[in-house]
Amino acid sequence: MKFSFKNDYSEGCHPNILQALLQSNLDQQAGYGEDEYSLQAKELIKEKIKNPNSDIYFVSGGTQANLIVISSILRPYQCAISASTGHILNNETGAIEATGHKILNIETEDGKLRPSDITPVLESHQNVPHQVMPKLVYISNSTELGTIYNAQELEDLSAFCKKNGLYLFMDGARLGHGLTSEISDLTLEKVAELTDIFYLGGTKNGALIGEAIVINNQELKQDFGFNIKQKGALLAKGRLLGIQFLELMKNDLYFDLAKHANRQAMKIKNAMQEKGVQFLSDTYTNQIFPILSNDLIQVLSEKFEFYVWKKIDENNSAIRLITSWNTGDEPVNGFIEIINSELS
Amino acid sequence: MKFSFKNDYSEGCHPNILQALLQSNLDQQAGYGEDEYSLQAKELIKEKIKNPNSDIYFVSGGTQANLIVISSILRPYQCAISASTGHILNNETGAIEATGHKILNIETEDGKLRPSDITPVLESHQNVPHQVMPKLVYISNSTELGTIYNAQELEDLSAFCKKNGLYLFMDGARLGHGLTSEISDLTLEKVAELTDIFYLGGTKNGALIGEAIVINNQELKQDFGFNIKQKGALLAKGRLLGIQFLELMKNDLYFDLAKHANRQAMKIKNAMQEKGVQFLSDTYTNQIFPILSNDLIQVLSEKFEFYVWKKIDENNSAIRLITSWNTGDEPVNGFIEIINSELS
């Protein structure tokens, strides 16, 4: 079996989670997220974000979180704004539009949105009532290109949104990786302060399933739970989500796992940079996009699995490598060895 | 802690499942249901239903299964038909309507639909194009009242649906309990033969999460997977669902668990019947609805949790008791003891 760098959800979950599932297994608990584990996990998250007034809901996955959040916030004639790389735009089978809402697309280089990107969209949507009304800005951190927002960027975007009556929603499927990046100066507390709503991704960071939606804006809290149920996202055994987040939040396991994933990716990145390799995107998280010769890609693919991301020219392509909470040193070193021997 | 007879999803999952999760945990597997476990589990189900041409999809829960199935089948102007006790009608926060489809409601005594119930609905929906077009019949087995369809009833209903151009969809959240009821002459194979689509419920029969949607009608198979993804139901770690159904299907564990749950409920029912207790609904599955004096209910509620289901008169009410794959003899005997001593 080849080792896979295709994504960060190839393995099961962190052993602590399985251990906790075992220990709690035969407890009788209330259903639908009213179990003790879910309640404790929510309390722990509120402590970490330092906002006792936030509301927390657990759902199974990212597309589910995105469609519930966006459809619960927008009125029928309102729409979301997303970078062209945004997961909601092109990787969710039209899940947002299926709830009735358009997504306005902004082309960006690095997967990030800035006020200057959004201003022209607002200006070109003033023909009331013939156009949709932009009302929600969707961002990802880390982004689908592995890049991250720093604190100043998020502050600027947040202030811009407030000024323009826009809600700011952060897709945190890889929020752990974003926040623990070696170049990040953003904290979870700050994210909760600067966004109206965001989620902490578990699936891509050591859970079996699970994303924790955090609602910071009081306006958006009312009756939110109805949307969870209506979209088929309310698990009868909500304990499965609660137990996982409880384990991930304890002793900051969540951040340790993300840090590990980032570190493994950076090892490969650094080894490549020493050999002069260029990258499609300048990342400091668990996703890297090196540009390699097709010959070298061929050699690497004999031992490893990964996605060829983009054709650069006749002889070269960018590949995407993703490391996870469980990526050991062996595959990383094995990969680096080939790089070193082939590019020597 | 009081023992709870409130529902069949109070505990975690059958130990075999946790064991399998532990053993497979660090395998790298393809995402989105393409893992080996899911593929094997699907093959096993096809064997059990004796239909190699059926398509199988795993999703997390019942509401999710219902909304995906119904919205994938119906054209915008078509609607579903359901008994008034149907889970989709009153217990899913309008999940079906949220996908754009009306549900026509049929009042029934026992939670079951018969051709004679449906005929008048078809007759009163002939004013084209001013009315919705009935196109899908939704039934549950066992029903929300604990009753079941026998083979002849399902054959009649299936023939009626075919004759009238209606799809027949069986909600099998408690299909295990229905099929293993002591009075059932229906088999899983027969269910697959007589329905266009149905699902095998895992959540209420020993899994952490999971329902297995089985599509038997070839017309309904095309592109079904897109609907799963669009509704946010496609798990990145689809292995979680595959592993569970693999364990449940092996050696018929699924049916053994349901049989156990039914047996425990029947013990209580029989003990009550010996004391002359009447029931709201004549059931042979894991749900029973005894009518008791409010005084006795008070005594029972000191040691047990359950729902008071319906007020019968000033002094008496029906309660609902549900047993599960994990309901031991101790609470059952304890409950019976109180009955025997109070009703002696």
Add this chain to the structure above:
Amino acid sequence: MKFSFKNDYSEGCHPNILQALLQSNLDQQAGYGEDEYSLQAKELIKEKIKNPNSDIYFVSGGTQANLIVISSILRPYQCAISASTGHILNNETGAIEATGHKILNIETEDGKLRPSDITPVLESHQNVPHQVMPKLVYISNSTELGTIYNAQELEDLSAFCKKNGLYLFMDGARLGHGLTSEISDLTLEKVAELTDIFYLGGTKNGALIGEAIVINNQELKQDFGFNIKQKGALLAKGRLLGIQFLELMKNDLYFDLAKHANRQAMKIKNAMQEKGVQFLSDTYTNQIFPILSNDLIQVLSEKFEFYVWKKIDENNSAIRLITSWNTGDEPVNGFIEIINSELS
């Protein structure tokens, strides 16, 4: 050609409207409802309802008005409540559900809703978040059975809705007929005061097309126009709607036309009552539902068109007769003659 009593939209429009269309035809006017005629018509309606703060929008028909109003008001998990005879429930091809919202059905004798009908629905929808949240009460006046609300009934219902956080929406497809009924003590001004939103129907009262939606509750006004456009209801030549309502509102033509229709129906009703005919519903508007022998129905149907509404027994059926703004004395007298000669 037989004269038709099938409905009140068999003819074109009142001649004043055609005259106004002719006179204004070659004026250049702003599009999308910003024309002078629409603006004047809105002012005139505000005067009649004595509420300068109401917002007025014109749309083409009743189903369109109903779906726009309801979908603009409700959040995704909220639903409407309707009498079982409500037009939205069974005569609009699931238009409301197609916008994502369930309608809760209340069986009533006379097509009217009272607080005592609604209370049990509210009580049985308390299982948060597993059930839809009732949020809007839909009523028609006159109803689909020709009955009307008197002032006290509407006051009681309005107070009940306010107390329970429900919006009250009146479908006024036949509001003219309701308000000008000989037994009505309700006024247009009162309707505007007691409902959150309602509409004045034009199509069934002398216009070619057109319903005037009147929003009285300030909460419901924001951005309403977007919904009109999104649902395809914003006419480029909005003047067509404006001109019609301007003519109908001038000198109370709207009410005169309805009064005429009612009067013609009452003539037939009185003639029948003198002969001892019974009625399915006790109406004082332009719809009557006499119960006649099938033989008599056969005789009448040789000269007139009408709907056979309901089988009463082997020998008798109820028919529905509708008169319009343009129903002359000749068909009415002709109809009465047959009654008198056959029932003498």
Add this chain to the structure above:
Amino acid sequence: MKFSFKNDYSEGCHPNILQALLQSNLDQQAGYGEDEYSLQAKELIKEKIKNPNSDIYFVSGGTQANLIVISSILRPYQCAISASTGHILNNETGAIEATGHKILNIETEDGKLRPSDITPVLESHQNVPHQVMPKLVYISNSTELGTIYNAQELEDLSAFCKKNGLYLFMDGARLGHGLTSEISDLTLEKVAELTDIFYLGGTKNGALIGEAIVINNQELKQDFGFNIKQKGALLAKGRLLGIQFLELMKNDLYFDLAKHANRQAMKIKNAMQEKGVQFLSDTYTNQIFPILSNDLIQVLSEKFEFYVWKKIDENNSAIRLITSWNTGDEPVNGFIEIINSELS
């Protein structure tokens, strides 16, 4: 009053239509499009397109036609493809998305789609089931930029769509103008042959309201009428639409009116071209987009109304001029006079 070149729906309707409304006004007719006029108008259209098997439906406006056609054709996970100038994309308040469907946007210079534009979109939507499935190509003729498809272009596009399993839908809000353009070699018959579905626009070519949807592909015909009713587009007095299309189709009035509008626009265009004026888009229909100095625009706007369409540089802008079936020689000559005197 300034004369307005802002659009082609500033006036009422062609006098023949009003005359026909007057003459038919007091006839009793069946409702909901079953009247004699609608039936005759449909026959006449079938003759003109030389396809007796096509189905025809009349609706009130373009957005309504677009949303009904697209939502009736697509399955929930399928999407439409449109040029970036497409009316559905940016001028209909998200009407298509509100029915649950994404629109994929293709940037084009001239508002037209060619196979080479669509191929890359198909290629980049192969990640089943994570992306929407492109299934319908939406084009306008004439386009929103006033350009047209010639016969060869439409044949190529039609063949491409057939080959790729895509439906071809033509928005014909200005189809009359497109087909009667002096450079068009396309016929109505050919349009019916090469598209799966299209509509003939009445609102912008002399009707008060009305678009005639023509379904040529047999697969798309089934149950179409339900969608019309469900979206609130079925007029009780369908005669209003039937009478108008009957008049427009008689003696090819429809084409004469469009030809007139085109001719008036071409007069202005030719006068400008003689003075060396450049145009944003090379059009031969009733829309022209001359680039003028801001000073000249200022002078023109003292006597005429029109939209300033696009800023070209500090001193120059493109304006949009639209002529209609009713644009007389006086305003056209008056406009040309100013051009001639200012640009002499």
